[in-house]
Amino acid sequence: MTPTIGILGGGQLARMMALAGYPLGFKFVFFDPGKNACAGQVGPLIVADYGNEVALEEFCQQVDCVTLDFENVPVETLRQIAKKKPVFPSPDVLAIAQDRLVEKQFCHSINVPTSDFEPINGLSELKFAARKFDFSAILKTRRMGYDGKGQYLIRSEQDISQIPGDVFNQELILERMVPFEREVSVIVARSASGDMKTWPLCENKHKAGILTTTMVPAKPHELDDKAFEYAVKMAESLQYVGVMVVEFFQTSHQVLVNEFAPRVHNSGHWTIEGAHTSQFENHLRAGLDLPLGDTGMDGMAAMLNWIGAFPDQVHHLTDIGLHWHIYGKKAKPGRKIGHATLTAPDPQQLHDKILQLVNRLGVQL
Amino acid sequence: MTPTIGILGGGQLARMMALAGYPLGFKFVFFDPGKNACAGQVGPLIVADYGNEVALEEFCQQVDCVTLDFENVPVETLRQIAKKKPVFPSPDVLAIAQDRLVEKQFCHSINVPTSDFEPINGLSELKFAARKFDFSAILKTRRMGYDGKGQYLIRSEQDISQIPGDVFNQELILERMVPFEREVSVIVARSASGDMKTWPLCENKHKAGILTTTMVPAKPHELDDKAFEYAVKMAESLQYVGVMVVEFFQTSHQVLVNEFAPRVHNSGHWTIEGAHTSQFENHLRAGLDLPLGDTGMDGMAAMLNWIGAFPDQVHHLTDIGLHWHIYGKKAKPGRKIGHATLTAPDPQQLHDKILQLVNRLGVQL
Numbered sequence: 001m002t003p004t005i006g007i008l009g010g011g012q013l014a015r016m017m018a019l020a021g022y023p024l025g026f027k028f029v030f031f032d033p034g035k036n037a038c039a040g041q042v043g044p045l046i047v048a049d050y051g052n053e054v055a056l057e058e059f060c061q062q063v064d065c066v067t068l069d070f071e072n073v074p075v076e077t078l079r080q081i082a083k084k085k086p087v088f089p090s091p092d093v094l095a096i097a098q099d100r101l102v103e104k105q106f107c108h109s110i111n112v113p114t115s116d117f118e119p120i121n122g123l124s125e126l127k128f129a130a131r132k133f134d135f136s137a138i139l140k141t142r143r144m145g146y147d148g149k150g151q152y153l154i155r156s157e158q159d160i161s162q163i164p165g166d167v168f169n170q171e172l173i174l175e176r177m178v179p180f181e182r183e184v185s186v187i188v189a190r191s192a193s194g195d196m197k198t199w200p201l202c203e204n205k206h207k208a209g210i211l212t213t214t215m216v217p218a219k220p221h222e223l224d225d226k227a228f229e230y231a232v233k234m235a236e237s238l239q240y241v242g243v244m245v246v247e248f249f250q251t252s253h254q255v256l257v258n259e260f261a262p263r264v265h266n267s268g269h270w271t272i273e274g275a276h277t278s279q280f281e282n283h284l285r286a287g288l289d290l291p292l293g294d295t296g297m298d299g300m301a302a303m304l305n306w307i308g309a310f311p312d313q314v315h316h317l318t319d320i321g322l323h324w325h326i327y328g329k330k331a332k333p334g335r336k337i338g339h340a341t342l343t344a345p346d347p348q349q350l351h352d353k354i355l356q357l358v359n360r361l362g363v364q365l
Numbered sequence: 366m367t368p369t370i371g372i373l374g375g376g377q378l379a380r381m382m383a384l385a386g387y388p389l390g391f392k393f394v395f396f397d398p399g400k401n402a403c404a405g406q407v408g409p410l411i412v413a414d415y416g417n418e419v420a421l422e423e424f425c426q427q428v429d430c431v432t433l434d435f436e437n438v439p440v441e442t443l444r445q446i447a448k449k450k451p452v453f454p455s456p457d458v459l460a461i462a463q464d465r466l467v468e469k470q471f472c473h474s475i476n477v478p479t480s481d482f483e484p485i486n487g488l489s490e491l492k493f494a495a496r497k498f499d500f501s502a503i504l505k506t507r508r509m510g511y512d513g514k515g516q517y518l519i520r521s522e523q524d525i526s527q528i529p530g531d532v533f534n535q536e537l538i539l540e541r542m543v544p545f546e547r548e549v550s551v552i553v554a555r556s557a558s559g560d561m562k563t564w565p566l567c568e569n570k571h572k573a574g575i576l577t578t579t580m581v582p583a584k585p586h587e588l589d590d591k592a593f594e595y596a597v598k599m600a601e602s603l604q605y606v607g608v609m610v611v612e613f614f615q616t617s618h619q620v621l622v623n624e625f626a627p628r629v630h631n632s633g634h635w636t637i638e639g640a641h642t643s644q645f646e647n648h649l650r651a652g653l654d655l656p657l658g659d660t661g662m663d664g665m666a667a668m669l670n671w672i673g674a675f676p677d678q679v680h681h682l683t684d685i686g687l688h689w690h691i692y693g694k695k696a697k698p699g700r701k702i703g704h705a706t707l708t709a710p711d712p713q714q715l716h717d718k719i720l721q722l723v724n725r726l727g728v729q730l
Contacts, residue, residue, distance in 0.1 A: 002693065019387055022380070022407050023637075024680060025691030025703070042387050042407065272388075276686055285683070293683035298663070298710075315389060318650070318658035321641055326390030328367065338390070345663075 003288060004029060006063030006085070008077070009070030010037030010045055012327040012336070013264050013280075016272070017069065018043050020280035029062045031055070038328040039069075050077045060084045067242060067287055071097050071262050072144055088192075088241040088287040089262045096238070097262040100142045100173045107257050110237045112230045114257045115249065120172035123160070130154050133176040139163065142171040151209060178256055180249035184218050185267040186231035189243045189282040189292050196235060197282065197295045198228055199275055202267045204247070210334065214267045214303040215350075216274060227255045234260060243268070243283035266305065266336070273323045273341045274301025299345040302354060304363075306338040311361040314338075320353050368653060369394060371428030371450070373442070374435030375402030375410055377692040377701065378629050381637070382434065383408050385645035394427045396420070403693040404434070415442045425449045432607060432652055436462050436627050437509055453557075453606040453652040454627045461603070462627040465507045465538045472622050475602045477595045479622045480614065485537035488525070495519050498541040504528065507536040516574060543621055545614035549583050550632040551596035554647040554657050555605045562647065562660045563593055564640055567632045569612070575699065579632045579668040580715075581639060592620045599625060608633070608648035631670065631701070638688045638706045639666030664710040667719060669728075671703040676726040679703075685718050 002025045007014040010032030018028040018039060030039040035047045044062075048055030050073055060066075065086040068078070071094060078091040096106050104114045118129040120139065130137055135157075141150040152163055154174070183204045190196045203218035204211055218224070231246040234257075238244075245265035247258040268279035277285075277293025285292050306314075309331050315324055326338040342357065344350035357363070367390045372379040375397030383393040383404060395404040400412045409427075413420030415438055425431075430451040433443070436459060443456040461471050469479045483494040485504065495502055500522075506515040517528055519539070548569045555561045568583035569576055583589070596611040599622075603609075610630035612623040633644035642650075642658025650657050671679075674696050680689055691703040707722065709715035722728070 002691070015387070018407075019384060022384055023688070023690045025689075025693050027406055027693070041392055042383075277683060285680075290680050291683055294686055315650075315655050318642060318656055321659055323388075324390075325388045326367070328390050328392070 002026065003064040004062060005284065005287075006031060006059055006066040007039070008032075008050070008066065008068040008073045008081075010034070010039035011069050012038060012325075012329070013069035014039040015042055015327060016269070016278075016325070017067070017264065017280045017283060020272075020278055021284045024281070024284070026284065029059060031059050036330070041328045050074050053080075056081065065287060067283070068094075068263060086287075089238075089244070090241070093238050093240060093244075093262050097260060098143055099171075100140055100175075100259065101171070102142075103259060104173075104257075106237075107230075107234070110233055112233060112257055113254060115178045116176035118174045120174050122168055126154075126160060126163075126168075126172070126174060127157075129174045130157075130160060133174065135159075136177040137174050138177060139167075139172055139174050141167075142173050149209070178249040178251060178258075180251050182218070182250050183247065183258070184224075184227055184250055184255070185214075185245050185247045185265065186227050187243060187245050187265065187268045187271070187279050187295075188231050188235045188240070189279070189286045189295070190235045190240045191286040191292060192241050192289045195286075195292050196232065197292045198231065199268065199271055199279070199295045200297055201227060202270070204267050208334075210305070210307055210336070211266045212305050212307070214270055216270050216297065216301045216303075221250065223250055223253075223255050230255065230257060231260075242286045243279050245279075266339075267303075269325065269339050270301040270303040270341050271295075272325070274303075274343050299343060300347060300350045301344075302342045302350055304340050304342075304357075305336055306340070307336055308333045310338060311363050313361050317357060317360060320356050322353075322357060367391065368429040369427060370649065370652070371396060371424055371431040372404070373397075373415070373431065373433040373438045373446075375399070375404035376434050377403060377690075377694070378434035379404040380407055380692060381634070381643075381690070382432070382629065382645045382648060385637075385643055386649045389646070389649070391649065394424060396424045401695070406693045415439050418445075421446065430652060432648070433459075433628060451652075454603075454609070455606070458603050458605060458609075458627050462625060463508055464536075465505055465540075465624065466536070467507075468624060469538075469622075471602075472595075472599070475598055477598060477622055478619060480543045481541040483539045485539050487533055491519075491525060491528075491533075491537070491539060492522075494539045495522075495525060498539065500524075501542040502539050503542060504532075504537055504539050506532075507538050514574070543614040543616060543623075545616055547583070547615050548612065548623070549589075549592055549615055549620070550579075550610050550612045550630065551592050552608060552610050552630065552633045552636070552644050552660075553596050553600045553605070554608045554644070554651045554660070555600045556651040556657060557606050557654045560651075560657050561597065561600060562657045563596065564633065564636055564644070564660045565662055566592060567635070569632050573699075575670070575672055575701070576631045577670050577672070579635055581635050581662065581666045581668075586615065588615055588618075588620050595620065595622060607651045608644050610644075631704075632668075634690065634704050635666040635668040635706050636660075637690070639668075639708050664708060665712060665715045666709075667707045667715055669705050669707075669722075670701055671705070672701055673698045675703060676728050678726055682722060682725060685721055687718075687722060 004027040010030035030045045139152040200217035246260045271278040369392040375395035395410045504517040552564045565582035611625045636643040
């Protein structure tokens, strides 16, 4: 069995999927509108827009099945491909994940809690809902936002008045701020035949809406079981195939779904060195309906994102077991260009290694 | 630092070097006379003979430095390339490794023991030397043999009479058989600035001259220090850059060098999952004079070669932590087409996992 897997989107997720699939003898073809898509450094890349039917036809002819590294691929593109080749996850799942309102409505339909939310059409609806949420809310576009893009904090009437008028040309959603104690994520792999596995719980830190660090396993908490229960319920209800990741806010008394990613996810990068099988390998195994690999881990792992720039000593600190992942992308502010993973047998040793890293690389976490 | 590394030879070693280098942001170009060279599935491949100067010039223009996955690249090719781009290991080292006689003479020049040997020019010299070695010897070509190819066991006058006449058109060497208790190998990484690391000792089993399994760490023996001492001495004397692997025969009272490989080696494949840093990553680090990664391991590892065919359940047994490596090569008898690595915390658990593997895959080890 040596399938060729097509990936829509040629970023670092596609790149790491291919690096996980090559040892299994799989081949890859990437499809991306950008000619510098970094996956193109590790395999063949078709450069075309997602609406280019000729290019999509060529892509389909070269591959045995199709997955994605980017959830904002047009659903219609995925539906067209699905007529010709197996696709995972399904276009229906993608349609849910692409719209924050539909995503939250889906959660509620299966009794999985989220933060409070209101769909917003125009300024007056925003003012009304902001008052309802006690001016402690975030206005988001329903579609296309990621890494904090297209989001506005609403703390006052003044915050509302400062929102550019053209923002209201889009479909919006207002979400009540959640006074969370921490953010965690659950990575789930589910294969077509229903085999399902989760990795240990990930604890995530963000700065300005961008993930900066993930620590695994998260410090045990009595609400952890709820997070796993919700994530598994979502994957089952969606009849999901592949890896999906559910991000949660955890407050003092509950866990609330923030959003889910219908793909491998930044908070699962630690699995490359930290778990017995990586999220990337199991995503491919799930899609090809091969047995899923063991998702256990020995000890602990910490993942650090490099955003905008690398430290001077990139490639160094290998003596303390730092594993570098450099995506081959041009550095620019706010852009994820790589990550590094540290592993250690216990929390104390991980803490010591992180201190060494901070001191020797001169970085802030 | 995002160098492009050229690799002469596009087999599984080149492929695994690239898969180790991509996460570090490196790029690769392979050069191989065969258009189906399996590394071509994971990166750009130039298909041309090693004597094709135009193709070599094109190759040199695309890369920042050059290494090899195959020790029988013509030394002259490497010397020509070395005039244009840094090369590791050096052409002089390659010249030693390509000739079994010169290789053994080198060992003796630095007081590293090998089996007894005699250069052979013609039938009468063979008869004389075979008697000297009590008809317990192996006739080998001085050049180009690997995986037991070009080797003749000499146990009697009759064995000599059955050797095809054209064998004597080549330069030959007769080696006394070593009544070894086991075969072990030492993997050494040495960078240009002299940083040097070794991995735990590997114990290797061969069938018909082809490596079948490696277990690491080898059961401790009082002679182990000698093997490390000799391997390190060889790497120092050669001013070696990159990874080299020294294979030893261990008898009841000594360790003797069998041969050394001026490259990453099959007995080091376990390092991908079994060690903190793989031989492939450290080979690249050494060549680029980056700090070498930690070569320690947690627990134990076993590597199994798939030769000629895969078991029916290829890609399975991931639940017991079996890691598959499928090279994308066409299967044929005697050909290495993949390997798998098992890791476990202790010898008993490794033993249990190997038993499960043997039973469930129906393979013989």
